[in-house]
Amino acid sequence: xxxxxxxxxxxxxxxxxxxxxxxxxxxxxxxxxxxxxxxxxxxxxxxxxxxxxxxxxxxxxxxxxxxxxxxxxxxxxxxxxxxxxxxxxxxxxxxxxxxxxxxxxxxxxxxxx
Amino acid sequence: xxxxxxxxxxxxxxxxxxxxxxxxxxxxxxxxxxxxxxxxxxxxxxxxxxxxxxxxxxxxxxxxxxxxxxxxxxxxxxxxxxxxxxxxxxxxxxxxxxxxxxxxxxxxxxxxxx
Numbered sequence: 064x065x066x067x068x069x070x071x072x073x074x075x076x077x078x079x080x081x082x083x084x085x086x087x088x089x090x091x092x093x094x095x096x097x098x099x100x101x102x103x104x105x106x107x108x109x110x111x112x113x114x115x116x117x118x119x120x121x122x123x124x125x126x127x128x129x130x131x132x133x134x135x136x137x138x139x140x141x142x143x144x145x146x147x148x149x150x151x152x153x154x155x156x157x158x159x160x161x162x163x164x165x166x167x168x169x170x171x172x173x174x175x176x
Numbered sequence: 177x178x179x180x181x182x183x184x185x186x187x188x189x190x191x192x193x194x195x196x197x198x199x200x201x202x203x204x205x206x207x208x209x210x211x212x213x214x215x216x217x218x219x220x221x222x223x224x225x226x227x228x229x230x231x232x233x234x235x236x237x238x239x240x241x242x243x244x245x246x247x248x249x250x251x252x253x254x255x256x257x258x259x260x261x262x263x264x265x266x267x268x269x270x271x272x273x274x275x276x277x278x279x280x281x282x283x284x285x286x287x288x289x290x
Contacts, residue, residue: 069218072216097278099281105283105284106180106266106281106282106283106284107219107266107268107281108281109278109280112278153218162224162226162270162272163209163221163224163234164209164221164268164270164279165221166219166220167218168216168217168218169218
């Protein structure tokens with residue numbers, strides 16, 4: 064069975080500092096990986112996805128993530144955060160032939176001015 | 177743009193009531209999902225449907241049922257609402273045409289059962 068672990072429930076970061084949000088997954092087969100963002104009082108919006116090919120994936124709003132198969136990780140990074148990045152971030156996994164998305168418990172990113 | 181619309185943003189219902197949460201998508205997606213979101217627990221899948229009249233249980237189906245009579249509409253039913261079903265409910269849709277694609281989400285329905 065597939066599962067996703069987001070170890071950090073909250074991450075405070077100063078404005079313009081870099082940030083990394085961690086995501087580890089477990090699956091016995093090849094996976095597809097996603098990062099979603101949820102701004103206050105809104106639904107989820109896709110930030111980026113890894114389906115195949117290059118392990119470094121670039122997404123919207125300056126975010127990127129790197130797929131590391133040996134470490135079963137898909138960490139999200141941004142070199143310089145802005146106040147508008149304050150949101151909750153969810154990592155999710157699925158695999159070919161199974162449309163079910165399994166989510167992590169989320170990481171709340173707080174930007175300190 | 178894909179649009180997933182949930183019929184209500186906020187709902188307050190009484191214990192024991194039958195509750196219907198409606199979701200409509202406009203992109204002819206085959207798959208539709210209902211998730212429940214609770215603080216510290218992330219999103220947990222209640223039910224999903226991969227075709228009209230087809231459904232499969234997710235991780236937490238107890239106390240819920242679903243209906244998909246038309247491709248664009250997926251309803252979540254709480255047969256007899258209880259206070260532990262107070263939560264944010266999120267509907268999503270996706271397509272399996274081509275490679276695996278992302279799910280698109282509605283704005284959510286915050287349900288309070290009193």
